[in-house]
Amino acid sequence: MDPIIRIEGLHKEYETDAGPVPVLKGIDLTIDPGEFVAIMGPSGSGKSTFMNILGCLDVPTRGKYILNGRDVGTLNSDQLAHLRNEVIGFVFQGFNLLPRANLEDNVSLPLVYGDVQKSERIARANDMLEKVGLAKYAKSLPNQISGGQQQRVAIARALVNRPKLILADEPTGNLDTRTSGEIMSLFRQLNESDGITVVLVTHEPDIATYAKRLVKFLDGSLIYDGEVSEART
Amino acid sequence: MxxxxxxxxxxxxxxxxxxxxxxxxxxxxxxxxxxxxxxxxxxxxxxxxxxISSMGSNLFIILSGSSTSGGLRMGLGATPTLTVADAQALSELPEMSAVAPVVPGVAQVVYGSNNWSTQVFGTTPAYLTVRNWTIAQGYPFADSDVRSATRVAMIGQTVAQNLFGNEDPVNKTIRIKQSPYLVVGLLSAKGQSLDGRDQDDTILIPVTTAQRKLFGTQFQGTVRFIMAQAVSAQMMPAAEREMNALLRQRHHVREGADSDFTVRNLTALVNxxxxxxxxxxxxxxxxxxxxxxxxxxxxxxxxxxxxxxxxxxxxxxxxxxxxxxxxxxxxxxxxxxxxxxxxxxxxxxxxxxxxxxxxxxxxxxxxxxxxxxxxxxxxxxxxxxxxxxxxxxxxxxxxxxxxxxx
Structure with a gap:
């Protein structure tokens, strides 16, 4: 089976007045379909930059990134948008729902950009809300539900286009322990029963234990790649 | 989407x-x-x-000159130097499409129990052409009426309104300064002139009738002014030149002396x-x-x-x-x-x-x-x-x- 993510010799530098600052220094990583990967590392280790590159929101300075069989470096901005829409589902730390749109509209938003008919958009959005247990709030606004519920809506939005890959950047960073557990269980369920590849960034070791594979960053380099359980010992 | x-x-x-x-x-x-x-x-x-269109296009007005008597200079039109014959001569110029002499005056008009004071223009049928005016009912008076100085009249809408109300004025007899005049035509409505006068408050009668029977003139056959229309806007400068030359010749004005009349281009003013x-x-x-x-x-x-x-x-x-x-x-x-x-x-x-x-x-x-x-x-x-x-x-x-x- 072809890997969903293949990264070779990935470098990222930011231009500053004092010259280029390297953030990622030659990363090699391959992730197969169906994996559940947690990325950890201290602040400034480059894990967020890495995540942005994985999500096609940022481009590497050097190196190769092949997502779902396509070389991201060769795509234009419209093709990248299409890739983000079709292949990737994003879940952010701050939920990032549109405050003025109700949950149904929020969840169906990726379908709007995927040119799906309105009736189908609504049906699929409601299916996804059902899946995360929030079907009865379909017409509510994001500020009328709790943080954990908002994150579930964000996950429903990430899932609505049936992506192969979910990228979650600190998805439990704004949530309490119990809610965090619920969200992580949801991710694990999606990974195990639906076979969706999940890559999540976290700095909490407890959260990382929900994953099967752990990748650790330090100063822009990959310092660990292996089983979660082994890393703890 | x-x-x-x-x-x-x-x-x-x-x-x-x-x-x-x-x-x-x-x-x-x-x-x-x-x-x-x-x-x-x-x-x-x-x-x-x-x-502009109600006034008529490519229009000239020819006024008779001023006179000086005892050091007192009178305004234009004070000396009656223009005649019906002048108008006739002007109308024969190739640059002119219509020329009408005018003897204006004000008179009291009576029909039945109604009476009304209005301006009366003694003129020729060419006046209608010059002023771009049409007849709403009846007919205009003819050149023969001018020759024989008949008592006929064309009346404007405002006059008709005030004398006749809703009655049809054509073929009725009105009295202008006590004399009976037969209304042969009702003029179409023309509205206000540029200076705000009601152009429909007018009666047109043959110029000869005005001269001999209604107002009388200082000298035989003189008119107050002549209105003339050039064939086209392009012909206006040539028409002005030709009219000046012809009238100077007819009035025996010597080379270098002032004309005893003035030709004014009305259209230029309006433009x-x-x-x-x-x-x-x-x-x-x-x-x-x-x-x-x-x-x-x-x-x-x-x-x-x-x-x-x-x-x-x-x-x-x-x-x-x-x-x-x-x-x-x-x-x-x-x-x-x-x-x-x-x-x-x-x-x-x-x-x-x-x-x-x-x-x-x-x-x-x-x-x-x-x-x-x-x-x-x-x-x-x-x-x-x-x-x-x-x-x-x-x-x-x-x-x-x-x-x-x-």
Whole structure:
């Protein structure tokens, strides 16, 4: 089976007045379909930059990134948008729902950009809300539900286009322990029963234990790649 | 997709109603001003052109000269030097299409128990051609009436109204200064002249009848003035030259001496008035356009604020698959909606204002579908033009920076 993510010799530098600052220094990583990967590392280790590159929101300075069989470096901005829409589902730390749109509209938003008919958009959005247990709030606004519920809506939005890959950047960073557990269980369920590849960034070791594979960053380099359980010992 | 965008644009505008309203207000006032000023400008042009065509085109008036008696200089027309024969001679010039001598006067007119004071012009049938006037009912008097000085009359609409009311005036006999005159024709309505006189308050009778029977003249056959029409506007300068030459010859004016008459080009005077009106209406339009421009800048300003405020939203949209053109269209759509809605309200305001100006200030206004369509087009263009820069700014935001924006 072809890997969903293949990264070779990935470098990222930011231009500053004092010259280029390297953030990622030659990363090699391959992730197969169906994996559940947690990325950890201290602040400034480059894990967020890495995540942005994985999500096609940022481009590497050097190196190769092949997502779902396509070389991201060769795509234009419209093709990248299409890739983000079709292949990737994003879940952010701050939920990032549109405050003025109700949950149904929020969840169906990726379908709007995927040119799906309105009736189908609504049906699929409601299916996804059902899946995360929030079907009865379909017409509510994001500020009328709790943080954990908002994150579930964000996950429903990430899932609505049936992506192969979910990228979650600190998805439990704004949530309490119990809610965090619920969200992580949801991710694990999606990974195990639906076979969706999940890559999540976290700095909490407890959260990382929900994953099967752990990748650790330090100063822009990959310092660990292996089983979660082994890393703890 | 488009419907969804409209809904979202509407929602975004609804999120800050006061701001949206104020932005729109700029457009409303701008478009309203343009529509109103166009209506007033076109109205002014319309009334001037009405007056011009009611006066007759390519028109000259020939006045007899001034006289000096005992050091007292009299005005033009004081010395009766022009005659019916002069008019006849002028009409034979190839440059002239019609020439009519006029003996004007004021007389009391009576029909039944009604009486009315009006101006009476003794003239020839050519007068109708010169003044571009037609007969509404009956017939004009003939050249034979002029030759035999019959007591016949053509009366204007205002005179008919005052003497006859709803009665048909044709073939009735009226009395002008006690003498009976047969009404042979009713003149069509002509309205106000440029200086505001009612041109329909007139009776036309044969020039000979006026000279011999009604008013009398100082010298046999003289007239107060002659009205003449050139064949075309191009012929006006030649016609003026020829008429001067012919009349000087007929009046035996020596080389180098002053003429005892004056030829005036009426059309040139009127064209100056038309020109002034045109300049005025362009000026009004230009000033109104400035307010439209200011309205457009208002849209741009608010759109820029809106893009900054919604940077994070733009980031989210990009992250879940919006293309640059989706973002561009979304913001452009908002700008266009604001301008179109603002424009609609502005048209209503402008048309209402024009109607009010017409009703309360008695200003002639002309509102054409064309000018409203023009206002709409301009408003849509203003929306696109001033909305484009902010929209492009939004579309070009880098997704990670947009997502990081607090």
């Amino acid at each position: 488009t419907v969804q965008m409209l809904i979202e644009a509407w929602r975004a505008m609804g999120a800050n109603r006061l701001r949206t309203f104020l932005t729109m207000l700029g457009m409303v006032i701008g478009v309203g001003a343009v529509v109103l000023m166009l209506a007033i400008g076109q109205g002014a042009q319309y009334s001037v052109s009405q007056s 100056t008035a038309a020109q002034a009106t045109r300049v005025m209406s362009i000026l009004l339009g230009a000033i109104a356009s400035i307010s439209l421009l200011v309205g457009g800048i208002g849209i741009m300003n608010i759109m820029l604020v809106s893009v900054t405020e919604r940077t994070r939203e733009i980031g989210i949209r990009v992250a879940i698959g919006a293309r640059q053109r989706d973002i561009l269209m979304q913001f452009l759509m908002e700008a266009i909606i604001i301008s179109i809605v603002g424009c609609t309200a502005g048209v209503v305001l402008g048309v209402g204002g024009a109607a009010a100006a017409n009703h309360f200030a008695d200003i002639t206004v002309v509102i054409t579908g064309g000018s409203i369509l023009q206002a709409f087009m301009v408003a849509a263009c203003v929306g696109i033009f001033f909305g484009f820069y902010p929209a492009r700014k939004a579309a070009r935001l880098k997704p990670i920076e947009a997502l990081r924006y607090q």
